[in-house]
Amino acid sequence: MDSLSSLASLTPEQFFGGVTKAGKALAAAEKKGNVPKTKNFDFSVQETCCVCQKNITPPLKVLRCSACRAPIYCGRECATKHWKYPPPQPPGSIPGPTHKELCPANKRHMERREYYDGVLQSFPWGRLESDATFSFDIARGRFGVFGGTGTGYWSHRGGPIPHSNRGVMESMLASSPYGATIMKAFAAFDHTDGADLLGTRHLTDVQGWKLEPVLIPYLNFPSADKRPALLKSTLDSWDEWYQWRKLSQESPAALLMSFPMTVYRLLVHCLEVTGPTQASANQRRALSVHLLGAEVELNYLPLFAELALLLPYLLPYHDIQLVVFGSGAETLIKAAKKKPSSLVAKSSLTTPVYE
Numbered sequence: 001m002d003s004l005s006s007l008a009s010l011t012p013e014q015f016f017g018g019v020t021k022a023g024k025a026l027a028a029a030e031k032k033g034n035v036p037k038t039k040n041f042d043f044s045v046q047e048t049c050c051v052c053q054k055n056i057t058p059p060l061k062v063l064r065c066s067a068c069r070a071p072i073y074c075g076r077e078c079a080t081k082h083w084k085y086p087p088p089q090p091p092g093s094i095p096g097p098t099h100k101e102l103c104p105a106n107k108r109h110m111e112r113r114e115y116y117d118g119v120l121q122s123f124p125w126g127r128l129e130s131d132a133t134f135s136f137d138i139a140r141g142r143f144g145v146f147g148g149t150g151t152g153y154w155s156h157r158g159g160p161i162p163h164s165n166r167g168v169m170e171s172m173l174a175s176s177p178y179g180a181t182i183m184k185a186f187a188a189f190d191h192t193d194g195a196d197l198l199g200t201r202h203l204t205d206v207q208g209w210k211l212e213p214v215l216i217p218y219l220n221f222p223s224a225d226k227r228p229a230l231l232k233s234t235l236d237s238w239d240e241w242y243q244w245r246k247l248s249q250e251s252p253a254a255l256l257m258s259f260p261m262t263v264y265r266l267l268v269h270c271l272e273v274t275g276p277t278q279a280s281a282n283q284r285r286a287l288s289v290h291l292l293g294a295e296v297e298l299n300y301l302p303l304f305a306e307l308a309l310l311l312p313y314l315l316p317y318h319d320i321q322l323v324v325f326g327s328g329a330e331t332l333i334k335a336a337k338k339k340p341s342s343l344v345a346k347s348s349l350t351t352p353v354y355e
């Protein structure tokens with residue numbers, strides 16, 4: 001109960017402030033070329049069994065699947081169970097896949113890990129912890145953009161429940177005698193994803209990114225010559241994107257741009273649904289992209305406009321429509337009903353609001 005009661009008294013200021021302080025201390029130590037190898041400078045995560053959710057602490061040892069090395073178990077019993085049965089889910093939710101179903105894809109993914117770790121480590125802020133995880137929270141802390149509502153594009157829920165779909169955690173707490181107290185404490189971390197779209201004007205690039213101007217990939221340009229050049233070929237790596245955007249790799253922009261860039265990659269490299277020659281000035285083509293289960297994405301929805309800079313060479317004469325599905329969008333639309341002058345309330349499929 002001790003850890004639960006300390007979680008229940010955690011305020012957003014303490015949580016966001018503590019992580020920000022740690023991120024800044026880490027960045028300062030790196031600058032001096034001296035990161036002490038102490039617990040204060042290691043942001044590894046507690047290993048948890050993917051079936052029973054138990055923390056794996058001595059005398060328990062981490063057990064991994066010998067084929068894919070991906071899931072982590074507290075012991076043989078959970079590992080055997082997971083091979084044939086999906087891990088327990090909150091009542092009413094769709095059961096997840098079994099390990100047997102996932103193992104081959106896990107294996108392919110884990111084989112590419114070294115490559116992806118290399119990409120991450122090419123950024124000055126892309127540090128791997130001693131357990132080979134990357135802390136998104138600490139990375140945001142370095143730049144002072146780790147926070148709840150009011151942190152521009154970086155706004156999000158935080159603390160012990162980072163998602164609006166609280167899933168397993170909520171159902172576990174519902175059956176705990178301390179559940180109600182803890183849920184009340186967690187409510188302090190609540191945040192409506194996309195809350196800034198309930199305002200009457202879009203955030204400016206500076207208000208949204210909350211970074212030093214040189215670290216920002218601007219989407220509003222004072223004049224046409226300040227716009228990134230029209231691409232003559234596809235962008236295939238972050239290096240290329242940063243170069244095209246004339247940004248230093250010091251910028252943490254990739255942390256949020258990875259979402260619109262995933263859509264770009266899907267359109268350009270994976271889905272062969274359309275192509276450069278499939279539309280013309282007289283015959284424009286509509287392309288509808290559906291984002292399923294969007295939550296945090298709503299906080300930086302304007303960044304998807306990056307696609308309008310990236311795609312004209314590859315998909316000229318295409319009208320791209322982004323359709324966002326999920327409970328996050330529903331919550332936002334309900335909130336907008338009470339705010340008729342908000343961006344969300346004023347926009348529709350035929351009348352987007354750009355102001």
Ligand SMILES: [Zn+2]
Pocket residue numbers: 049050051052053054073074075078
């Ligand atoms: Zn277990």
Ligand SMILES: [Zn+2]
Pocket residue numbers: 065066067068069070071099102103104106
């Ligand atoms: Zn496996």
